[in-house]
Amino acid sequence: MAERLRLDWLLELGRQRDWSNFERELALVNRGDDLQVRCYALLARAMRGERVAPEARGLLVNPPAYGEACAALMAQLAQTGQLSQEELLAQLRLAGEMGATGPSRRIALLLGASDTRAAQAVDVPAVAMARGIGTTRAEREIYLVALGRMARTSLRLASVALNKNSDKLTAEERAIGWANVALAASITLSPEAHDYWQRAEGAPLTNFQREWKTRMALRRGDWRTVAATIESMPTPLRDESGWVYWLGRAHVAQGRREEGEALFRRVATQNNFYGQLAMEELGELVTIPRPPRRPPRPKSMRSQRCRPCARP
Structure with missing residues (x-):
């Protein structure tokens, strides 16, 4: 409880921009995983x-x-040039993909675009699309966000609109648009997803898009795409046991058994589903974990039984 109170106090100090007290209190925090506290800590340094x-x-x-x-x-960071326009556009795509209306509005303002139009792209994409693709890079990105949101409701309408406006977009923007449509198609396991991902070649993908592109390639047995997409993931995502295992399978399927087995060994010791699959790939038996070396003492068992339940 004391830790939670300190985190709440840090948030208040951050809102007040009281950086001297904020950094003093921050040094006393044991748990450093609160996203907003970490953002305030970076903001203090950036300022x-x-x-x-x-x-x-x-x-x-x-x-x-x-x-x-x-x-x-x-x-x-945008005002001081530490975040480029391309990075802000990527943030706008990410916010749209996750249905985050407030962040979409704020990022649009940083790009010099209409925050109202950005909100419409997330919440009422048909209205945003009806207003056209716009003239600036930010306006076209907002249109592509709306396209992706529309695809969650109607793949046909989204693909027709993208084909209709294709000549008004750059090659990269077209690829981004098809990636947004491909994501929606993948979530519903639509048979058109493979074709959409092919059209999205060269688009900068979000992590969520990379994961779904990989899943659809797995369904087709397209091991080359599986390997390429997993290897394009950022390190924290790529190191998750599931993606390590599937990358190993992709290597084995393409005749690179030694590389695949090296990946299996990385996760075979983990006591989870993919750890067990990796053990099977290595020819090892899946066994029940060993019991503790020393059984619990009767005294400790009695103390646990006697511990009163927490009252609401």
Whole structure:
């Protein structure tokens, strides 16, 4: 409880921009996983002129959780040139993909675009699409967000609209549009998903898109695409046991057994589903974990039985 109170106090100090007290209290925190506290910590350093963009990029991956802290950090980095326009556009795509209306509005303003139109792209995509693709890069990105949101409801309408406006978009923008449509098709396991992913070749993908592209390639047995897409994932995602296992399977399927077995050994010791699959690939038996060396003492068992239940 004391830790939670300290985190709440840190959020208040951050909102007040009281950086001296914020950093003093921050040094006393044991748990450093609160996203907004971490954003305020980077904001404090950024306002002293430090370059914190590399660390910020690792944090700014979940727009619905940004709150005031991460929004302020992004604004500061944009104003000082530590975040490029391309990075802000990527943030706008991410916010749209996750249905985060508030962050979409704030990022649109940082790009000099209409926050109302950005909100419409997320919440009422048909209205945003009816207004056309716009003229600036940010306006076209908002249109592509609306296209992806529309595809969640109607793949046909989204694909028709993208084909109709294809000549008004750059090659990269067209690829981004097809990636948005492909994601919606993949979530519903639509048979058209493979064709859409092919059209999306060269698009900068979000982590969610990479995961779904990989799943659809797995369904087709397309091991080359499975390997390429997993290897394109950022390290924290690529190191998850499931993707390590499937990358190993992709290597084995393509005749690179030694590389595949090296990956299986990385996860075979983990006591989870993919760890067991990796053990099977290595020819090892899946066994019940060993019992503790020393059984619990009767005294400790009695103390647990006697412990009263917590009252609501």
